[in-house]
Amino acid sequence: xxxxxxxxxxxxxxxxxxxxxxxxxxxxxxxxxxxxxxxxxxxxxxxxxxxxxxxxxxxxxxxxxxxxxxxxxxxxxxxxxxxxxxxxxxxxxxxxxxxxxxxxxxxxxxxxxxxxxxxxxxxxxxxxxxxxxxxxxxxxxxxxxxxxxxxxxxxxxxxxxxxxxxxxxxxxxxxxxxxxxxxxxxxxxxxxxxxxxxxxxxxxxxxxxxxxxxxxxxxxxxxxxxxxxxxxxxxxxxxxxxxxxxxxxxxxxxxxxxxxxxxxxxxxxxxxxxxxxxxxxxxxxxxxxxxxxxxxxxxxxxxxxxxxxxxxxxxxxxxxxxxxxxxxxxxxxxxxxxxxxxxxxxxxxxxxxxxxxxxxxxxxxxxxxxxxxxxxxxxxxxxxxxxxxxxxxxxxxxxxxxxxxxxxxxxxxxxxxxxxxxxxxxxxxxxxxxxxxxxxxxxxxxxxxxxxxxxxxxxxxxxxxxxxxxxxxxxxxxxxxxxxxxxxxxxxxxxxxxxxxxxxxxxxxxxxxxxxxxxxxxxxxxxxxxxxxxxxxxxxxxxxxxxxxxxxxxxxxxxxxxxxxxxxxxxxxxxxxxxxxxxxxxxxxxxxxxxxxxxxxxxxxxxxxxxxxxxxxxxxxxxxxxxxxxxxxxxxxxxxxxxxxxxxxxxxxxxxxxxxxxxxxxxxxxxxxxxxxxxxxxxxxxxxxxxxxxxxxxxxxxxxxxxxxxxxxxxxxxxxxxxxxxxxxxxxxxxxxxxxxxx
Numbered sequence: 001x002x003x004x005x006x007x008x009x010x011x012x013x014x015x016x017x018x019x020x021x022x023x024x025x026x027x028x029x030x031x032x033x034x035x036x037x038x039x040x041x042x043x044x045x046x047x048x049x050x051x052x053x054x055x056x057x058x059x060x061x062x063x064x065x066x067x068x069x070x071x072x073x074x075x076x077x078x079x080x081x082x083x084x085x086x087x088x089x090x091x092x093x094x095x096x097x098x099x100x101x102x103x104x105x106x107x108x109x110x111x112x113x114x115x116x117x118x119x120x121x122x123x124x125x126x127x128x129x130x131x132x133x134x135x136x137x138x139x140x141x142x143x144x145x146x147x148x149x150x151x152x153x154x155x156x157x158x159x160x161x162x163x164x165x166x167x168x169x170x171x172x173x174x175x176x177x178x179x180x181x182x183x184x185x186x187x188x189x190x191x192x193x194x195x196x197x198x199x200x201x202x203x204x205x206x207x208x209x210x211x212x213x214x215x216x217x218x219x220x221x222x223x224x225x226x227x228x229x230x231x232x233x234x235x236x237x238x239x240x241x242x243x244x245x246x247x248x249x250x251x252x253x254x255x256x257x258x259x260x261x262x263x264x265x266x267x268x269x270x271x272x273x274x275x276x277x278x279x280x281x282x283x284x285x286x287x288x289x290x291x292x293x294x295x296x297x298x299x300x301x302x303x304x305x306x307x308x309x310x311x312x313x314x315x316x317x318x319x320x321x322x323x324x325x326x327x328x329x330x331x332x333x334x335x336x337x338x339x340x341x342x343x344x345x346x347x348x349x350x351x352x353x354x355x356x357x358x359x360x361x362x363x364x365x366x367x368x369x370x371x372x373x374x375x376x377x378x379x380x381x382x383x384x385x386x387x388x389x390x391x392x393x394x395x396x397x398x399x400x401x402x403x404x405x406x407x408x409x410x411x412x413x414x415x416x417x418x419x420x421x422x423x424x425x426x427x428x429x430x431x432x433x434x435x436x437x438x439x440x441x442x443x444x445x446x447x448x449x450x451x452x453x454x455x456x457x458x459x460x461x462x463x464x465x466x467x468x469x470x471x472x473x474x475x476x477x478x479x480x481x482x483x484x485x486x487x488x489x490x491x492x493x494x495x496x497x498x499x500x501x502x503x504x505x506x507x508x509x510x511x512x513x514x515x516x517x518x519x520x521x522x523x524x525x526x527x528x529x530x531x532x533x534x535x536x537x538x539x540x541x542x543x544x545x546x547x548x549x550x551x552x553x554x555x556x557x558x559x560x561x562x563x564x565x566x567x568x569x570x571x572x573x574x575x576x577x578x579x580x581x582x583x584x585x586x587x588x589x590x591x592x593x594x595x596x597x598x599x600x601x602x603x604x605x606x607x608x609x610x611x612x613x614x615x616x617x618x619x620x621x622x623x624x625x626x627x628x629x630x631x632x633x634x635x636x637x638x639x640x641x642x643x644x645x646x647x648x649x650x651x652x653x654x655x656x657x658x659x660x661x662x663x664x665x666x667x668x669x670x671x672x673x674x675x676x677x678x679x680x681x682x683x684x685x686x687x688x689x690x691x692x693x694x695x696x697x698x699x700x701x702x703x704x705x706x707x708x709x710x711x712x713x714x715x716x717x718x719x720x721x722x723x724x725x726x727x728x729x730x731x732x733x734x735x736x737x738x739x740x741x742x743x
Contacts (some may be wrong), residue, residue, distance in 0.1 A: 010146050010147070010148060011146070011147045012144055012145070012146060012147060013140065013141045013142075013143055013144075013145045013146065013147045013149075013150050014141055014142055014143065014144070015084070015141075015147060016084065016111055016114065016138075016141040016147070017114055017138065017141045017142050019084060019111045019114075026115070027115055027116060027199060027200075027204070027208075028207065028208060028211045028360075029112065029360060030112035030113065030115040030116050031048065031065070031112075031116065031208065031211075031212075032211065032212075032215055032360070033110070033112040034065045034110070034112060034113060034167060035048070035065065035212075035215065035229060036103040036357060037103075037110060037165075038065070038067035038069055038165070039100065039103055039227055039357070040069075040089065040095055040100065040102045040103055041067060041069025041070050041071065041072075041095070041096075041164075041165060042069050042070050042095050042096055042097045042099065042100065043067035043068050043069035043164070043227065044068060044226055044227065044228065045067065045068050045227075045228045045229075045230065046065065046066065046067040046227075046228070046229055046230070047064070047065075047066045047067075047230045047231075047232065048063070048064070048065055048212075048229065048230070048231045048232070049062070049063070049064040049066070049231075049232045049233075049234065050062075050063055050200070050205075050231075050232070050233050050234070050236065051063075051064070051233075051234040051235065052233075052234065052235040052236060052237060053235065055170065055172070058172060059172070059173070059197060060170055060171065060172050060197065061117075061170075061171040061172075061196070061197045061200065062168060062169070062170060062171075063116055063117060063168075063169040063171060064166060064167070064168050064169075065166065065167045065169075066164065066165070066166040066167075067164050067165055067166075068162065068163070068164045069163065069164055069165060070096050070097070070126065070127055070163050071124045071125045071126040071127065071163040071164055071165050072124045072126055072132065072165065073126040073128070073130050073132065074130060074132045074154075074156040076126075077122070077124065077132045077134060077154060078154055081110065081122070081134075082134070082152065082154075084111065089102045093397075099225055100225065100355075101355040101397060103355065103357055113136075113138075113167060113169055114138040114141065116169045116171060116196065117138070117169035117170050117171035117172075117196050118137070118138055118139055118170060118171065118172060118174060118194065118196060119135075119136070119137050119138065119139075119169070119170040120135075120136045120138065120167060120168065120169045120170070121133065121134070121135050121136075121167070121168045122134040122135075122136070122165070122166075122167055123165070123166045123167075123168070124164070124165040124166070125159060125161045125162065125163050125164060125165075126163055127163045129158050129159050129160060129161070130156060130157075130158060130159075131156065131157050131158070131159040131161065132154065132155070132156045133154070133155050133156075134152055134153065134154040134155075135152070135153045136152055171196035171197050171199075171200075172194075172196060172197050173193055173194070173195050173196065173197045173198050174193070174194045174196075175191060175192070175193055175194075176191075176192055176193075176194055177189050177190065177191055177192070178190050178192055201238070202238045202240065202241065205238060205241055206241070208231075209231065209241075209245060209247070210346055211360075212229055212231065212247045213247055213248070213249065213250060213347075214347075214351055214358050214363055215229070215247075215357060215358050216229070216356055216357060216358070217351075217353045217356050217357075217358070217392050217394060228246070228247075229247035230244070230245070230246055230247065231244075231245040231247060232244055232245070250343065250346070250347045250390075251326065251327065252321075252326060252340070252343050252344065252347060252390070253309055253347065253390050254324075254325075255277075255280075255321050255324040255325065255326055256275075256277055256309035256310060256311060256390070257276075257277055257278050257310060257311050257312050257317065257320075257321075257436075258274070258275065258276055258277065258278075258309075258310040258432055258435070258436050259273075259274070259275040259277065259307070259308065259309045259310070259432075260272055260273070260274050260275075260288075260306070260307075260308050260428060260429070260431055260432040261273055261275075261306060261307040261308070262288075262305075262306060262428075263303065263304070263305055263306075264292065264303070264304040264306065264424055264428065265303055266300055266302050266303050266400075267300060268291055268292040268293060268294065268300055268424065269289075269290075269291050269292075270288065270289070270290050270291070270292055270427075270428060270431075271287075271288075271289050272287070272288040272289075272290075272306075272428060272431060273285060273286070273287055273288070274286045274287075274288055274431065274432060274435050276435070276436075276439055278312075278320065278439070278443075280324055286435070286686075288431055290431075290683075291655075291657065292423075292424050292427045292428070293655065294420050294423055294424070295423065295704075296419070297416050297419070298416060298419040298420040298422075298423050299402065299416040299417050299419075299420045300417070300420050300424075301395065301396075301401045301402055301403050301417040301418070301420045301421045301424070302395065302396035302400040302401035302402070302403075303396055303400070304393055304394065304395060304421070304424060304425070305393070305394040306391070306392070306393050306394075306425065306428050307391060307392055308350070308389055308390075308391035308428070308429055308432060309389065309390045309391060310384055310388055310389050310432060310436065311344060311388050311389075311390070312388070313341075313344070313387070313388060315337070318337050318340050318341060319337070321340055322334050322335055322336075322337070322340055326340055326343075344387065345365075345387065347390050348365075348386065348387045348388065348389060348390055349362070349363035349364065349365070349367060349386065349389070349390070349391075350362065350363060350369070350370055350372075350386075350389060350391045350392070350393065350425070351363030351391065351392045351393070352392070352393050352394075352395060352412070353392055353393070353394045353395070354394070354395050354396070354397065354403075354405075355397065356394070358392075359405060359411065359412065360410065360411070361410060361411060362411065363392075368386040369411075369422070370386075370422065370425060370426060370429070372384060372385055372386040372389070373385050373386050379699045379701075379707075379708060380699070381437065381697060381698065381699035381700065381708070382433050382434070382437050382699045382700055382701065382708060383433060384429075384432075384433060384436070389429075393421070393425055395421065401417060401421075402415065402416070402417035403415075403417050403418060403421060423704070426704060427704055430702065430704060431702075434689075434694070434700065434701075434702050435686075435688065437694055437697065437699075437700055438686075438688045438689050438692040438694035438700075439688065439692070441692045441693065441694045441697055442688065442691060442692035442694070466491065470484075470487060470491075471484055471488065474487070536569070539565050539568055539569065542561075542565055543562060543565045543566075546558045546559075546561045546562050546565070547562065550562070592634075594632060594633050594634055595632070595635075596630045596631070596632050597630060597631060597633070597635035597638075598627070598628075598629070598630055599625070599629045599630065599631055599638070599667055599674060599676070600623065600625055600626070600627045600629065600667060601627075602635050602638045602639055602642070603623055603638075603642060603665055603667070603676075604623065605639065606638075606639055606642035606643050606646060607621055607623075607642075607646060609643065609646075610646055610647075610650060613650065614650070617650065617653065617654060617661065618661055619649075619650065619653055619661045619662065619663060620661065620662045620663070621662075621663050621664075621665075622662065622663070622664045622665070623665045623667075624664075624665070624666045624667070625665075625666060625667025625668065626667070626669065629667055629669045629674055631674055631721060631740055631742075632742075633720065633721040633722070633740075634720065634721070637717040637718065637720045637721050638717070638718075638721060638738075640713060640714065640717040641713075641714040641715075641717040641718050641725065641738065642678075642714075644710040644711065644713055644714040645678050645711075645714060645736055646663065647710065648710055648711070648734075649663050649680040649682060649734065651703065652680070652682035652683055652734070653680060653681065653682045655682075655683070656681070656682050656683055658681060658682075660681045661681060662680065662681045663678075663679070663680045663681075664677075664678075664679045664680070665677065665678050665679075671742075672741065672742055672743055673723075673739050673740060673741050673742055673743075674739070674740045674742065675737065675738070675739055676737070676738040676739075676740075677735070677736075677737055678735070678736040678737070678738065679730060679732075679733060679734065679735045679736075680733045680734050681732055681733040682733045682734055683733070683734075684730060684731075684732070684733045684734050684735075685727055685730075685734055687729065689727070690727045690728070690729060693727075695711050695727060696711050696712055696715045696725070696727075697712065698712040700712075711725075718738055718740070721740050722740060722741045723738055723739055723740035723741060724738070724739050724740075725737075725738050726739075
C-alpha cells in the first residue's frame, strides 16, 4: 500500500496453473502450443520424445520437445518467456528470419507445459552460443502464494552447442489432497491423483499422432520453408505403436475421387478447379470462376484457400480407392477394405488452418462445423456426408479476416465473419457436389436408377405385359385362340376400370406439385402484393382525415379528395384480385376435366405472377408465337412447369453480372407436336448437366439452400401433358425445350 491509499492487483501463483489447464484445454492442445513455439523460432525440425523410465523408483514419463530454431538469450527468457501474456509476438508478427507469420499472439501458450507434467526444465541456446536454463516445478503454482513471491532458478553460460530449445517435462501419477467446501459450510479433505503419466495410453497416443498429422496443412506442397515433426518412443509399453514416426500427411489423400481447390478472394470472387479422379487414367478437370454473394448478416473474411477431397464410400468405391495404390505401410502390399475404411475414418473432416497451422477442433472426429450430415438428411441425393471429405480451409490472420480465435483454443468466435466463412465454404463445396451428382447420374453410380413418376404410374396401371405373358403361356399350352382372346378382353376391361383411379392419382400428385410450386414463389407473391397493401395502410388514414374535415366544414373539396382515394382503392383492390386469380391454378384443391387450352395465354398468365419483380429487376420478357395454338390437358400443368422455369431464371439473372437480362419464349406448332423454347441470358448449364439430365433429378440444386424440386416438378407436370422437358446446349444462357405431343 502506498501513502495515497492506492493498491496493486497482485495475482496468486495459481494463475499460471489456470492459464495452462483452463485456457489451453487438454494435453493434445498443450503439445501443439509447444510445437508452434518451435515454428515461431524458425526451426526446421522439432523432435518429440516420449521416454518411459523410473525416477526415484517411481514410474515416470519424460516428454522432450526439442527444436533447432534460433533459441533465446538470457534476457528474452527472464523478461519475455517467463512473463505471462507478453505482447512481444503480437507486436513483431513475423519471425526473426522474416519468413514465418508468428503463431503465438496471446503470450500464454508456453504455460501449456503445466498440463503435461509436474516438473519442467527449459534449456535454450541462442545463435551466439549463450545457453540459458530454467527449472520449473509446476506444483508450487497450485498454492495461494502470490505470484511475485515465487522464485525460479535460471542460469546462463556460454556453450558451443548449436542453437535451439528443449523442454524436458517429467510426468508422473501423483497423489495430492484437496479441500472441498460444501454448501452447508462443511469441509472435507479429498485425496486425488494427478494422472499425468497414465493419461497417455494406446488410444490417447494414437489420437496424438492423428492430431500432429493434421497440425500442419496436409496439402501444403511448398518445400521452401520446411517444418518437420518427428515423434519417438523409448521403452514404450505399447508395442503396437512404432518407435519412430515421421509426422507427415496421410497417403490416402492422394487417392480422392473428386476434388475442388483454389482461392476465394476477400470480396467473394472464386477461382476454383474441379477434378474428377474416379478413373485416375482419365482425370477430368474443369475451371470454375464465379462470384459468391453472402446472405443475411454474414461478412467476407479475407482471402481463403480451399482444398476439398471427396471419397465415395460404396463397396466398389473402396475397391477403386485401394486399386489406385493405397499401400499398407507395414506389409507394403495393397491395403484391405477394412483398413481403408479405418484410415478414412481417421482422416475425414474439414480442417481450418491459419498461417499453415490447424485451428482445433475443426477436422476432429465428430466435429461437423459445416452441418454436412444435417444437410445430407435433407437432400440425400446431392449432399455429401462429413465422413466422405478430407479438406482444409486456410484463413488469413485476424487483422485481415476478422476471424478471431477463442482464448481457450477451442475454435473461432462465431461472429459475422465466421458465418461468412461457413457460407463461402458451403458454396464452394456445392460446386463439387453438383458436378459429382451429375457424373454419378450419367455413369449410373447414384443409388437407384431414377424413373419418372408418370412412367411409374403408367406401368402400374398397364396390363400390357401381363397380357403378353399370359398369351404366350396359353399358346404354349395349346389353349384355344378364342379363349385367349376372351381373357384379353377381360384384362382390357379391367384396365379401363382402373383408368379413372389412375386419373385421380395423377390429379392428386398435380395438386401437391402445384402447392409446392406456390410455396417456392411465395416471396414473389409478397413482393407483388406489398405495394397495394402499403397503399391501403397509408390511404386509410388520409381518408379518415378528409372525412373528418368534411364533417366539420362541409367543404366539397374534401369529397373530391375522398373520391380520388376511393378510386385508388378500386385500382389496388383489382390488382390484389388479379394477383390471387393468377396464383389460383397453383392453389386449387380439385382439378376439372382435361380440355383444350390456349398456350400463349397460359404463358402470359405465368409471367404475370412475377410482373412487378421482373420490372424492378429490369428483366426483358419476349413471347413469340401464334395465339391460336392449343393443347389438350390440364392447363395448370403447363402453368406449374413455366412458373418453376421463370422462378429459376429470375434467381440466376439476379446473380448474373451481365448487363443483359432477358427471358425469351418461342412457341411453334407442327402436325404432331407443340414446341415451346424457353431461353434466358443467365449463366446457363454445363455440358455435363445437360448430358446427364442431373438437373431434373429431385434434390439437384446449385442454390445454397435449394430444395432441388423445381425442375423435377416441371418435368413431371409436362409428362402429364404427354410431353417432354429437356435442356439444350446454348452459349448465351440456359435453354429448355418443352415438346408436347398432339397425338
